[in-house]
Amino acid sequence: xxxxxxxxxxxxxxxxxEAEIGKGIIGQRGIIRQVLLxxxxxxxxxxxxxxxxxxxxxxxxxxxxxxxxxxxxxxTPDLMPADVTxxxxxxxxxxxxxxxxxxxxxxxxxxxxxxxxxxxxxxxxALLEAMQEKTVTVGKTTYELPKxxxxxxxxxxxxxxxxxxxxxxxxxxxxxxxxxxxxxxEELKEIMDITVTNQKVELSPVINGDDIIAIRTxxxxxxxxxxxxxYALSLxxxxxxxxxxxPEITKKYVACGASPRxxxxxxxxxxxxxxxxxxxxxxxxxxxxxAYPALRHRLALNFEAISDGVSADDVxxxxxxxxxxx
Amino acid sequence: MDSKIRQFxxxxxxxxxxxxxxxxxxxAVGIGMLVALIISLIALMIPFYYAIVFATTILMLAFxxxxxxxxxxxxxxxxSALLADSKGHKEKISTAFYLSGKExxxxxxxxxxxxxxxxxxxxxxxxxxxxxxxRVAGMLILTLVFVITSLIETPAKREALxxxxxxxxxxxxxxxxxKVEKELEKNPELAKNEVAEVKEQLxxxxxxxxxxxxxxxxxxxxxxxxxxMEMASKDVKDQTLxxxxxxxxxxxxxxxxxxxxxxxxxxxxxxxxxADGNEKDKEKAYEExxxxxxxxxxxxxxxxxxxxxxxTYSDNAYANASNALSQTTQKMQNxxxxxxxxxxxNQSNNQNSGQNNNTGNQNQNNQGQGNxxxxxxxxxxxxxxxQGQGNxxGGGNGSGNGNGGGWNYGGRNGGEGERNTNExxxxxxxxxxxxxxxxxxxxxxxxxxxxxxxxSQTWSGNKVGYNEVSGKYKEKAYxxxxxxxxxxxxxxxxxxxxxxxx
Numbered sequence: 042x043x044x045x046x047x048x049x050x051x052x053x054x055x056x057x058x059e060a061e062i063g064k065g066i067i068g069q070r071g072i073i074r075q076v077l078l079x080x081x082x083x084x085x086x087x088x089x090x091x092x093x094x095x096x097x098x099x100x101x102x103x104x105x106x107x108x109x110x111x112x113x114x115x116x117t118p119d120l121m122p123a124d125v126t127x128x129x130x131x132x133x134x135x136x137x138x139x140x141x142x143x144x145x146x147x148x149x150x151x152x153x154x155x156x157x158x159x160x161x162x163x164x165x166x167a168l169l170e171a172m173q174e175k176t177v178t179v180g181k182t183t184y185e186l187p188k189x190x191x192x193x194x195x196x197x198x199x200x201x202x203x204x205x206x207x208x209x210x211x212x213x214x215x216x217x218x219x220x221x222x223x224x225x226x227e228e229l230k231e232i233m234d235i236t237v238t239n240q241k242v243e244l245s246p247v248i249n250g251d252d253i254i255a256i257r258t259x260x261x262x263x264x265x266x267x268x269x270x271x272y273a274l275s276l277x278x279x280x281x282x283x284x285x286x287x288p289e290i291t292k293k294y295v296a297c298g299a300s301p302r303x304x305x306x307x308x309x310x311x312x313x314x315x316x317x318x319x320x321x322x323x324x325x326x327x328x329x330x331x332a333y334p335a336l337r338h339r340l341a342l343n344f345e346a347i348s349d350g351v352s353a354d355d356v357x358x359x360x361x362x363x364x365x366x367x
Numbered sequence: 368m369d370s371k372i373r374q375f376x377x378x379x380x381x382x383x384x385x386x387x388x389x390x391x392x393x394x395a396v397g398i399g400m401l402v403a404l405i406i407s408l409i410a411l412m413i414p415f416y417y418a419i420v421f422a423t424t425i426l427m428l429a430f431x432x433x434x435x436x437x438x439x440x441x442x443x444x445x446x447s448a449l450l451a452d453s454k455g456h457k458e459k460i461s462t463a464f465y466l467s468g469k470e471x472x473x474x475x476x477x478x479x480x481x482x483x484x485x486x487x488x489x490x491x492x493x494x495x496x497x498x499x500x501x502r503v504a505g506m507l508i509l510t511l512v513f514v515i516t517s518l519i520e521t522p523a524k525r526e527a528l529x530x531x532x533x534x535x536x537x538x539x540x541x542x543x544x545x546k547v548e549k550e551l552e553k554n555p556e557l558a559k560n561e562v563a564e565v566k567e568q569l570x571x572x573x574x575x576x577x578x579x580x581x582x583x584x585x586x587x588x589x590x591x592x593x594x595x596m597e598m599a600s601k602d603v604k605d606q607t608l609x610x611x612x613x614x615x616x617x618x619x620x621x622x623x624x625x626x627x628x629x630x631x632x633x634x635x636x637x638x639x640x641x642a643d644g645n646e647k648d649k650e651k652a653y654e655e656x657x658x659x660x661x662x663x664x665x666x667x668x669x670x671x672x673x674x675x676x677x678x679t680y681s682d683n684a685y686a687n688a689s690n691a692l693s694q695t696t697q698k699m700q701n702x703x704x705x706x707x708x709x710x711x712x713n714q715s716n717n718q719n720s721g722q723n724n725n726t727g728n729q730n731q732n733n734q735g736q737g738n739x740x741x742x743x744x745x746x747x748x749x750x751x752x753x754q755g756q757g758n759x760x761g762g763g764n765g766s767g768n769g770n771g772g773g774w775n776y777g778g779r780n781g782g783e784g785e786r787n788t789n790e791x792x793x794x795x796x797x798x799x800x801x802x803x804x805x806x807x808x809x810x811x812x813x814x815x816x817x818x819x820x821x822x823s824q825t826w827s828g829n830k831v832g833y834n835e836v837s838g839k840y841k842e843k844a845y846x847x848x849x850x851x852x853x854x855x856x857x858x859x860x861x862x863x864x865x866x867x868x869x
Contacts, residue, residue, distance in 0.1 A: 043473065044456065045476055048476065118504055262471070262472075262473045263468055263473060264465070264469075264474055264477055265462070266458060266461050266462040266464075266465035266466075267445070267465055268445060268449055268458070268461055269458055269461075269462070269467070294534045302423075313568055320457060320459070320480070321473055321476045321477035321480055322457070322458055322462035322463075322477050322480075322481075323458070324452075324457035324458040324459075325457075325463070331448055339790060358536065366449070367446060367449045367450060367453060367455075
């Protein structure tokens with residue numbers, strides 16, 4: 042049975058972890074927190090941002106602090122599925138040729154799928170099973186991935202030539218889509234201080250895989266009142282233009298609303314956020330905090346939205362203004 | 368822990384309810400007051416007697432609705448908990464309330480966390496009772512305007528009052544008629560066809576009463592009804608029914624007289640009060656005089672009342688009004704006296720007096736019933752269809768007032784008026800022709816006389832019942848039509864016309 046002290050220890054560990062990652066990554070506090078939320082909620086993250094914002098560094102820093110196995114896959118158009126999942130090799134064993142499975146880079150606790158949109162859909166799809174089922178099937182054999190397992194993918198929103206945009210089905214498997222913004226001037230100065238000098242930042246591991254699994258289990262027990270749950274579900278329902286009481290902006294700009302996975306993502310990550318905040322219950326503000334990263338990649342906007350320059354975040358903002366808490 | 372949290376949530380809920388009730392009460396009463404004011408304003412222009420009652424009822428309803436609506440809008444306990452949470456407590460209280468009864472580790476920790484907030488939560492401070500003073504001020508202004516408009520006297524209001532009084536009286540009279548109807552129904556021995564006829568008459572009478580809108584109309588309607596009943600008592604063959612109708616007619620007359628006397632008394636009191644009273648007392652006196660004048664059909668009194676008002680209640684006009692009232696009162700007393708003495712015996716003694724007593728000056732007490740045309744100013748206390756010229760001068764101890772208002776010893780010096788010539792005159796049971804058919808001279812002893820005057824004072828005499836007259840005419844018309852060569856359709860139409868006269 043979980044006691045208050047144990048819970049407090051877990052919360053403390055997460056806070057230390059957050060602070061440690063912050064040492065290596067200047068600024069991007071929101072992104073660090075949201076990545077941690079996804080880790081604690083057993084989800085995958087899609088990081089979107091222009092090159093050079095430290096996306097890959099962030100993932101590396103996280104893997105160091107979490108003290109878990111880490112692998113990086115650089116997605117290119119010629120990358121094959123077997124390059125991701127691993128393949129059966131014919132080897133000689135006691136004079137006979139036998140198949141032996143050689144695990145691919147996906148067999149790690151944290152997998153960095155760098156520039157995931159550069160690989161072909163075939164290769165991208167190789168990650169589908171891993172992301173959702175936490176297994177990999179090669180030939181007739183299914184291999185379980187190590188626990189905890191999560192994919193942190195990055196993509197560049199501006200270089201669209203030669204890229205393969207992720208299909209909706211795959212996007213839906215990402216718990217969060219995080220937008221990595223350009224750092225402020227002060228943050229940029231700090232980045233300079235660390236990166237263009239001989240100053241080195243050493244990151245130490247704070248929690249391991251078992252700790253993460255224990256925290257995930259605790260978070261799942263976090264109570265959420267009916268009213269808060271109702272609010273979260275109302276937000277998801279409000280993204281569907283076919284609903285009679287959908288907000289005007291949804292009816293105007295959304296082609297297809299968020300899936301039930303969005304509701305799961307919101308509730309799971311809201312619990313994690315409450316936990317990180319040191320609370321034992323989920324509040325409306327937790328839902329509001331996680332609504333953007335959980336919903337933005339799940340809303341399919343129509344042409345009108347694109348032509349009007351309306352983003353998914355704009356729609357979510359308006360929905361949150363419409364759906365009342367009390 | 369659970370009960371403490373629950374108690375806390377209910378306390379918050381009560382506090383929210385108080386605020387909602389106050390808010391809704393102010394809104395509802397404000398709207399109610401606005402509606403009441405509109406009604407009150409309408410009543411200034413359109414006669415609406417129940418305006419104040421109606422407005423007050425609306426206000427009371429608005430008050431009740433405000434409370435009910437406030438209570439109805441009270442949030443449920445969970446919403447109350449959420450409202451408490453909205454004071455920066457991150458849904459701790461509502462979650463604890465939701466977890467009521469759950470005892471797992473997380474739930475217990477959560478409730479413990481919520482309890483820390485509950486213990487420090489100051490409901491009165493977090494949920495202060497706020498009154499929207501702007502709305503209250505608006506409501507007070509509306510109330511003030513409403514009170515003022517309610518106090519303003521306008522002709523429409525006076526008219527409404529009169530109409531209401533008339534309707535009330537009409538109701539009383541209708542109730543009396545219904546009583547008579549019930550009595551008729553109770554008695555199974557009465558002739559059914561006659562009862563049906565009488566009941567039809569009573570129904571018509573009730574309709575007539577309902578339609579009366581002024582004292583004058585009411586008074587006339589009452590008089591007609593009483594006469595009809597009296598005539599009905601004569602027409603019906605059933606003795607018991609005749610007695611009942613007669614009794615009802617007498618009772619009706621008595622009540623009408625009582626009402627007139629009551630009005631006269633009120634008018635007198637009001638006039639006395641107006642002598643040194645304020646404008647309102649004077650207006651009241653005018654109203655009472657007018658009412659009495661309408662009820663009695665006394666034009667002189669009506670004129671005096673109008674003069675009294677138009678002369679802005681001057682002393683002179685007051686004296687005139689007072690005098691007119693005295694005369695009206697006197698007339699009423701005389702009429703009573705005449706009625707009291709109008710026993711069948713007296714009637715039989717004076718039945719022909721109208722035809723025979725019209726010669727010369729007279730100072731006699733003609734207490735009877737007659738149909739003669741008299742020109743007299745004497746102490747004639749009788750009932751008759753008198754059309755006369757009163758040029759007599761009040762002498763002796765009488766208080767001579769105006770033209771022929773002499774009392775006690777007035778002389779009858781009426782002269783013959785100018786005859787209208789070339790005028791068709793129908794003599795009962797006679798021929799239709801011009802006034803040469805009238806063989807008598809005015810003030811003479813002939814069978815029929817005529818005199819005309821604009822200056823006579825007359826007392827209302829016995830009137831011939833409408834039914835009697837129309838009945839006879841109908842009978843005659845039937846006879847003539849049946850004996851004529853008119854087309855049958857035309858005959859039917861003529862008959863229908865006469866049938867419709869009743």
